[in-house]
Amino acid sequence: MPHIKLSNLQNINYPILQDGVKFKYEAVSEHESLIAVTIENKNFFLTKTFKKSSYLIKYEKSTRISPISYIIKALNSYHKVTNSELIFSNLNINMPHESLENSYLKDIEFFLKNNWNNNLDVLIEIGFGSGRHLLHQAKQNPNKLIIGIEIHKTSIEKVLKQLELQNITNVLILDFDARIFLELLQSQLASKIFVHFPVPWDKKAHRRVFSETFLNEALRVLKKDGTLELRTDSKEYFDYSLEIALTQNRANISIFKNQDIEISSKYEDRWKRFNKDIYDLTVKNCFESKNKENFTNFEFDFFVNTDNLEEKISSYSKNVEEFLLTFYKLYKIGTKDYLLKVTMGDFNMPQTKYIEIINNKAIYFDKFPIASSATIKAHNRIKEILS
Template structure:
């Protein structure tokens, strides 16, 4: 991941603005851990040229006896990674000496990536996103297809090329694959694909009901030793049934007989929601590089075809993530709360000249969130509120109650 090491770090007078060929970078404030004075976070805001798509993130600064490491912060990571590289490059040019770095340029330019890679918050108002995408592409999409874990993007790009009047959404948590596919979207001039790096299990929960026509899950990691990490679960199938239109199609394609059998058994609990068909060694129009490998090894390929039987009720995600009081760092201590179906972990507090920063982890045990909360003129979540799920709202209310009781400061 992008970083550089220097024997002595020189920072500009903050706040500091730097104009770059791709846009403007603002280096806003330095926050230092209360528990570890050798660890800091540098807040950065990036405004792309010819775009209103502002990105905010932190850089980590870790000090040791002889070196200082400056690198991306994984909890506020953004895509494409070139934005973070550019910020690090600007900062590295201010140093008298660089010991090591990995900021070399590659052939994938930012302008090929930025318009196609979305953030999860773009999907919270799905109707607005859909209408905007229709307007920008000058077409009214008749269907919406979702591909989970698109990898190299062969299947996703093929579908988009062959079905220009369908909106294609792709999820991929492997960032290099995400950015390579974004480059192909730009090269092929496709305007009917939206891609993002996000966990599909949470993504489905945030979508409106009866919105998708197809869901593709091709060759997911089997997780035979950690089945709790599998994409298919009771909750995933429940959400798939809700977001698919009646007669919508959920397709699993896998080379793992164990995984196929596991999902087929799960689907027996959803006889009222899905009609199930199974197939073996059917040929697809386009195959992924992994499928090509399995076919060369003469492995069997299994399909599970699931067709939605009913229309689901509409749902509204309307949760309040407001704080009633400010937060004082004087009484802060790291602490973990374990509840029946969720947790809250107060990890660290970072002190700045004008603001303070609280880092917490919370939510569902299987797919938690790590977020920053900033204390400036108000107390609020950095960049955006948590995802509007019932579990996250429970964790927020627990945090709010803890602050009111233990760390309250008048607003």
């Protein structure tokens, strides 16, 4: 992580420009400051923390940008603009290589763009693990686009290497919560969704991928006659999923026990050696779903009375089951403006966002939140509290 330690900083008047880096303002809290930075239309924060006799300056991780050279430039420019004494720097150390574009690994913003699939038929695999099944599907379906979703970093790295080594070009990888991802997709996009050997979470059922909400979203995303395929070695997970599937009136259901398929995972091979049963549940979508209406209104269309802002935030009750909302910290900008740090959205993948309140107008810093249903509910609650 690039960072510097400075002492004897001169006060600066914001906004100020140094070597193409704009420092817009400094938001101050009891223990740290956030410095708003703009460089080539990219916005992020540097954190400034006093430790012993010097200030530690580094980037704020939830606003991190790529490539890392932008962050290094901002740190160097801040050192210059404050005319400060440099106590320590690791900016000359070789940082991990970061690619501006990766032909396989994409972030969630990529999938929010229109026509990212180039009108190709889509197959989705959730939790691809070793990648055997994912790579097999890609080779068997060269004219389809395969999306692999995984949150285990080592699995992602291994599959990315295999994709490059085997010169497979019809795969996109996403490190994201699959449940939220399906919410964000357009209807009738995919012909198949695979969920092979998900973590059963026998003692924490709420963490399971498969749920009534997940199934409804999967069927919406599937084309007519498209299928959702669950494969598991957990009888408890299978029974749980089958019970959910049987509540549907818009799909037909097939079940198999110990069915051989064209390719098996390392995980499956291990269980077969121990003669463990494997269960398949296939849910076929029988209807054409209408497209979801995209939510884009993350605006605050009112003036915020900041006289009792801290009181409003501190009095908020967190006893809500449908979404997560935590007011993490309130910063002061100058004498009358504020910066509010919030954690919001889905419990399993919350988003950290900053809300600028300048001249009594509120706006999200840099980008709107990702519009999952839980995030929309959290945003509406923020509006209620600030209004």
